[in-house]
Amino acid sequence: MHYYRYSNVEVSCWYKYLLFSYNIVFWLAGVAFLAAGLWAWSEKGVLSDLTKVTGLHGLDPVVLVLVVGIVMFTLGFAGCVGALRENICLLKFFCGTIMIIFVLELAVAVLAFLFQDWVRDRVKEFFENNIKSYRDDIDLQNLIDSLQKINHCCGAQGPDDWDFNIYFNCSSESKSREKCGVPFSCCIPDPAQKVVNTQCGYDIRKKSKSQWDDQIFVKGCIVALEAWLPRNIYIVAGVFIAISLLQIFGIFLARTLISDIEAVKAGNAF
Numbered sequence: 001m002h003y004y005r006y007s008n009v010e011v012s013c014w015y016k017y018l019l020f021s022y023n024i025v026f027w028l029a030g031v032a033f034l035a036a037g038l039w040a041w042s043e044k045g046v047l048s049d050l051t052k053v054t055g056l057h058g059l060d061p062v063v064l065v066l067v068v069g070i071v072m073f074t075l076g077f078a079g080c081v082g083a084l085r086e087n088i089c090l091l092k093f094f095c096g097t098i099m100i101i102f103v104l105e106l107a108v109a110v111l112a113f114l115f116q117d118w119v120r121d122r123v124k125e126f127f128e129n130n131i132k133s134y135r136d137d138i139d140l141q142n143l144i145d146s147l148q149k150i151n152h153c154c155g156a157q158g159p160d161d162w163d164f165n166i167y168f169n170c171s172s173e174s175k176s177r178e179k180c181g182v183p184f185s186c187c188i189p190d191p192a193q194k195v196v197n198t199q200c201g202y203d204i205r206k207k208s209k210s211q212w213d214d215q216i217f218v219k220g221c222i223v224a225l226e227a228w229l230p231r232n233i234y235i236v237a238g239v240f241i242a243i244s245l246l247q248i249f250g251i252f253l254a255r256t257l258i259s260d261i262e263a264v265k266a267g268n269a270f
Helices: 013-043 061-085 088-114 116-132 138-151 159-164 209-214 221-231 233-268
Strands: none
Touching: 013 061, 013 233, 061 088, 061 138, 061 233, 088 116, 088 233, 116 138, 116 159, 116 221, 138 221, 221 233
16 A cells, blocks of 8 residues: 655745735835936946946945945845746845845944944045045035035034045145135035035135134034934934844745745655
């Protein structure tokens, strides 16, 4: 007499297509980031001359957009194909990468809290390096201008940090019209003006510091960011928790699907 063992184990369609939907959002977002980054590079002529990538000594925001796009595109693609094809290798790659990113985020948050002085020094150094390259890249310039306008600040520690830039430096050798000035984003906006005065910061640092208060922001951006964080700690914590929950949910879906596939394969082995 022969005995046959029938396995009732099957891959859950619910988890399979939920993971696919989860990852299709990742994949589409990655495509959008990549498209935006490549378009920005083409506008700056980087695609025709890749040496321009290393020509900027500060941060090129487009590089950050491209890196995020590549990571999201890769993870989304691996998760989508892994879910549809029930491919354990791709699912493990997706799950493992998400776990690594989650652990790194947690480690960075903890270390930033424990070593605040070191982080402050690195942020100051980073901001000063980008001030040096302010006129070298339009995207970096727009990023710094936005940061200064939103936070009502100027420079890393104050307006004098703009001496790091050759165009705004007060050196006697400088021939720039912007010499001893600050960017327009440092200026206190005039509600009566409908058109932005891009020359409002010219020669402002030639005046005595007592006159600065009425014309430009005198608070450094590092101080402004340090003051902003406690006021918005619940928003920051909420965003971090939301991102963490999304990552944990993705890990859960992937691990559950991997377990189902392995159980089916084990059942078919009999």
